[in-house]
Amino acid sequence: MSAVEPSASAAAGDRAGDDGVQGGAVEPGRVGAAGSTGPGPDTSEAAGGVIAAARGGAPVLAAEGVRVHLGERLAVDDATLSVRAGEFIGLIGPNGAGKTTLLRAVLGLVPLSAGRVLVNGRPLDRAARGGAAGGVGYVPQRHEFAWEFPISIADAVMAARTARLGWLRRPRAADRAAVDRALLRAGLAELRDRPVGELSGGQRQRVLVARALATDPSVLLLDEPFTGVDLPTQELLSVLFQRLVGEGLALVMTTHDLAHARAVCTRLCLLNTSVVAQGTPEELRDPALLLRAFGVAGADGSARLVAALGGAE
Numbered sequence: 342m343s344a345v346e347p348s349a350s351a352a353a354g355d356r357a358g359d360d361g362v363q364g365g366a367v368e369p370g371r372v373g374a375a376g377s378t379g380p381g382p383d384t385s386e387a388a389g390g391v392i393a394a395a396r397g398g399a400p401v402l403a404a405e406g407v408r409v410h411l412g413e414r415l416a417v418d419d420a421t422l423s424v425r426a427g428e429f430i431g432l433i434g435p436n437g438a439g440k441t442t443l444l445r446a447v448l449g450l451v452p453l454s455a456g457r458v459l460v461n462g463r464p465l466d467r468a469a470r471g472g473a474a475g476g477v478g479y480v481p482q483r484h485e486f487a488w489e490f491p492i493s494i495a496d497a498v499m500a501a502r503t504a505r506l507g508w509l510r511r512p513r514a515a516d517r518a519a520v521d522r523a524l525l526r527a528g529l530a531e532l533r534d535r536p537v538g539e540l541s542g543g544q545r546q547r548v549l550v551a552r553a554l555a556t557d558p559s560v561l562l563l564d565e566p567f568t569g570v571d572l573p574t575q576e577l578l579s580v581l582f583q584r585l586v587g588e589g590l591a592l593v594m595t596t597h598d599l600a601h602a603r604a605v606c607t608r609l610c611l612l613n614t615s616v617v618a619q620g621t622p623e624e625l626r627d628p629a630l631l632l633r634a635f636g637v638a639g640a641d642g643s644a645r646l647v648a649a650l651g652g653a654e
Contacts, residue, residue, distance in 0.1 A: 399462055400425050401559045401591050402447065402477065406456035409439070409446050416442040418615045419456070424560060424591045429582065431602035432595045434612040435635045440595035443612065444562045448479055461559060478553030480563045483545050488537050494548055495533040498523055501552035519555050527551035527581065543574035550581065561585065563594040567601060579605050599631070 400423035409417040417439040424430055432440050445451045447458050449465050458465040460477055492500070498520045499512060512520075524530045527547045532540075537548060546566060553561055563582075567575050582605065586592055596602050602609060603622040610619040611634035618630045625631070 398425070400459070401461055402593070403459040404443070404447055404456065405459070407443065407446055407453055407458065408455035409442055409451055410454045411442065411451070415614065417446065420612065420616050421456075422593075422610055422616065422619070424593055426559065426589045426591050427586055428608060429586045429592045429606045430594065431606035431609045432593060432612055433597065433599060433602055433609055433634065435597060438613045438634075440612055441564055444479070444564055444593070444595060447562065448477060476556065476558050476560075478556050478558030478561045480546075480549045480553045480561060480566060482564050482568065483542065483549065486545070486549060488540070488545060491536060491538070493534050493536055494529055494540070494551075495520060495524065497537050497548055498551045498555050502555040519557060523551040523554035526554055526585070528577075542570050543577060546570060546574070546578060547581070550578075554585075558590070560591040560593065563592060565595055565597075567596065567598065575601070 403423040405421055407417055407420045408415070420439070420443055422430070422432075422443075432443065434440050442451060446453055447465070449458075490497075499516065502516050502519055503510065503512060521530070524533050527550050529544070529547055529551055532544070537545070540548065550561075550563075550566075566578060566582075570578070582592055582594075586607070594602070594606070606622065608619065608621055609625050611617040611625065611630060613634050613636060617634040618625060
């Protein structure tokens with residue numbers, strides 16, 4: 342594949358050590374191509390059947406023609422995106438482009454004005470009622486969690502699972518096992534009893550990942566996971582995310598960091614209210630697409646984007 346065409350809608354308008362297709366073109370809106378200080382080994386079991394069945398097959402998550410209004414403002418317009426098991430999608434765009442709103446729409450936290458969301462082929466509401474395993478896990482930005490609350494890492498992770506299964510139900514052996522797996526995968530097993538208020542930025546980010554993993558999802562939504570963390574922590578988190586992808590999880594990450602997304606993601610989706618284009622990092626090296634997605638004009642803006650991409654031409 343050698344080129345990516347802009348979509349019709351777009352054309353119209355923490356501490357170190359913390360831790361269709363024709364003629365080669367890809368149309369946007371379609372898939373361009375079908376103490377412990379580090380992440381632990383693959384210990385996922387409960388969602389393994391869902392992941393194995395989805396890898397290389399039908400999308401585990403599909404947003405089709407999603408439109409969202411926030412008050413009178415059109416925040417997301419006709420956005421279509423599908424994600425298969427083992428893919429790492431970078432949802433890229435400037436601040437205010439609708440990236441977080443799209444994630445919240447996928448989670449059912451904001452209503453759709455149009456379109457639909459399918460999780461493992463099922464409408465979002467029915468999929469949510471189907472239980473924890475094989476659903477959607479959400480990793481919010483760090484400021485959205487109450488870190489001053491006096492609980493341990495393990496309790497914070499368990500709370501995420503019991504919130505989804507029901508607050509009135511006492512944790513069972515399966516729930517405790519799910520929390521143990523999540524802590525191990527996130528590299529937090531040896532820190533499980535540490536209060537969350539004593540954690541560094543990178544450790545806090547891994548707690549949020551572990552909370553999502555405890556629900557045994559088939560897809561993780563990551564909202565700006567690298568924001569406000571130092572380079573060693575970025576590298577640690579990147580290793581963790583790549584390992585989860587290798588296990589068969591699907592990951593969708595919002596970011597405005599072009600260079601980093603190109604380095605870690607298997608596919609990119611450029612969003613600025615509407616989907617501008619999507620494809621592999623190599624397919625999205627056309628500065629014109631990037632300029633449109635980021636709303637940048639002029640030679641200086643173009644030069645900055647080209648530099649961010651390592652000299653794309």
